[in-house]
Amino acid sequence: MARDDKRKIRVSFRKNRNARTRQNDWTKAREDEAADAVHSERLSGKGELTRRRTVVTSAESSDGLRDVDASCVSGRVLWTVGANHSAVELDDGSVRHCSVRRVLRTMQRETRSLVVAGDRVLVRPTEGDEGVIERIEPRTSTISRTSGRFQQILTANVDQAVIVVSADDPPLKLGVVDRFLVGAEKGGVRGIVCINKADLVNPVLLQPIAGQYTRIGFDVVLVSARLGLGIDELRRRLVGHQSVVAGQSGVGKSSLLNCVQPGLDRRTGGISDETGKGTHTTRVAELFRLDGGGWVVDTPGIRQLMLWDVAPGELEGLYPEFRPYVPDCRFASCSHLVEKECAVQAAVERGDISPLRYDTYTRMFNQDDDPAWVRPEDMD
Numbered sequence: 001m002a003r004d005d006k007r008k009i010r011v012s013f014r015k016n017r018n019a020r021t022r023q024n025d026w027t028k029a030r031e032d033e034a035a036d037a038v039h040s041e042r043l044s045g046k047g048e049l050t051r052r053r054t055v056v057t058s059a060e061s062s063d064g065l066r067d068v069d070a071s072c073v074s075g076r077v078l079w080t081v082g083a084n085h086s087a088v089e090l091d092d093g094s095v096r097h098c099s100v101r102r103v104l105r106t107m108q109r110e111t112r113s114l115v116v117a118g119d120r121v122l123v124r125p126t127e128g129d130e131g132v133i134e135r136i137e138p139r140t141s142t143i144s145r146t147s148g149r150f151q152q153i154l155t156a157n158v159d160q161a162v163i164v165v166s167a168d169d170p171p172l173k174l175g176v177v178d179r180f181l182v183g184a185e186k187g188g189v190r191g192i193v194c195i196n197k198a199d200l201v202n203p204v205l206l207q208p209i210a211g212q213y214t215r216i217g218f219d220v221v222l223v224s225a226r227l228g229l230g231i232d233e234l235r236r237r238l239v240g241h242q243s244v245v246a247g248q249s250g251v252g253k254s255s256l257l258n259c260v261q262p263g264l265d266r267r268t269g270g271i272s273d274e275t276g277k278g279t280h281t282t283r284v285a286e287l288f289r290l291d292g293g294g295w296v297v298d299t300p301g302i303r304q305l306m307l308w309d310v311a312p313g314e315l316e317g318l319y320p321e322f323r324p325y326v327p328d329c330r331f332a333s334c335s336h337l338v339e340k341e342c343a344v345q346a347a348v349e350r351g352d353i354s355p356l357r358y359d360t361y362t363r364m365f366n367q368d369d370d371p372a373w374v375r376p377e378d379m380d
């Protein structure tokens with residue numbers, strides 16, 4: 001290894017990128033909000049690595065990393081088991097089973113950011129189809145959940161979250177949709193609402209719900225894995241993107257992925273009658289490549305994105321349609337719940353903000369663990 005090789009080190013950005021500031025929100029025109037939501041540079045909720053940028057330097061490595069020489073190849077992590085076993089697809093398409101270099105493992109323990117599906121890594125090939133991960137490249141986004149006192153990163157480098165809910169069985173809950181959307185916003189990824197099992201309800205009943213989200217700027221796809229409806233449109237939205245598929249167990253995530261890419265063979269399971277919550281048939285976060293380009297991360301069928309650590313005061317910034325009104329509230333610390341001269345409440349009363357969205361906001365603000373839910377037949 002040549003010690004004077006050019007190499008990359010990570011340096012911290014000086015700018016505080018932790019939170020959207022009110023100042024930024026004030027100056028945003030309403031039409032810009034959807035575009036803003038996908039502009040991950042400004043978004044919060046990212047891991048340590050992403051607050052750094054990579055620079056090429058010929059100086060001595062300051063991060064304790066060994067020189068990465070020409071024998072190393074880059075690739076993308078497909079899945080991981082524990083802290084030290086990852087499957088990595090190299091850029092030539094071959095897959096290697098990799099351990100993680102010890103110094104990296106130690107650093108990861110400190111930052112709580114283990115190698116995750118979606119990570120771009122540099123691998124030193126060893127025997128057979130094995131290798132060692134020498135470096136994790138800076139992440140452009142992370143999806144994480146809070147586990148105890150720590151944030152656990154589930155996957156990295158995705159640009160959109162497909163939030164799958166079912167029109168029925170289990171019943172559609174707008175509280176669930178909105179929690180996932182808030183989670184996506186917080187993670188700096190674009191949320192797409194995918195309503196599956198459209199065959200179980202009269203599609204006319206789904207239109208007001210779809211309209212509520214498209215008006216705010218979120219894409220909505222109505223699909224039925226059973227009937228094959230809407231699958232082409234879903235595929236079009238996935239191809240060329242790095243997507244995470246999220247949603248409660250039993251809503252049909254695996255069934256949809258099997259439709260989008262036949263031959264994928266995701267295991268599907270039935271709803272468990274006892275709990276109504278479905279059985280957890282998809283266990284590890286796993287990344288797969290789509291024909292036509294892009295890739296998808298399949299996640300365990302639990303409510304993980306809803307567990308994101310969002311402080312009540314952050315919520316106003318994570319409801320894109322609230323943001324234009326917030327600066328007009330009389331009190332800077334307005335919670336938009338009870339205060340007088342609140343521009344958000346006024347917008348709800350005028351019908352400019354959906355009362356259903358406002359309802360989920362109030363429940364999330366009050367940290368109501370029982371998410372609001374509305375069946376289509378309850379819609380006007």
Ligand SMILES: Nc1nc2c(ncn2[C@@H]2O[C@H](COP(=O)(O)OP(=O)(O)OP(=O)(O)O)[C@@H](O)[C@H]2O)c(=O)[nH]1
Pocket residue numbers: 196197198199200223224225226227247248249250251252253254255256267268269270271278279280281282300301302
């Ligand atoms: N009626 C109807 N049933 C569906 C549809 N899509 C999936 N299902 C059924 O819903 C059940 C759950 O589907 P899965 O694809 O296993 O759901 P999942 O979201 O992957 O579940 P987890 O792996 O537990 O997260 C299965 O019995 C499917 O046959 C649909 O479009 N319509």
Ligand SMILES: [Zn+2]
Pocket residue numbers: 326329330334335336337339341342343344345
């Ligand atoms: Zn207010």
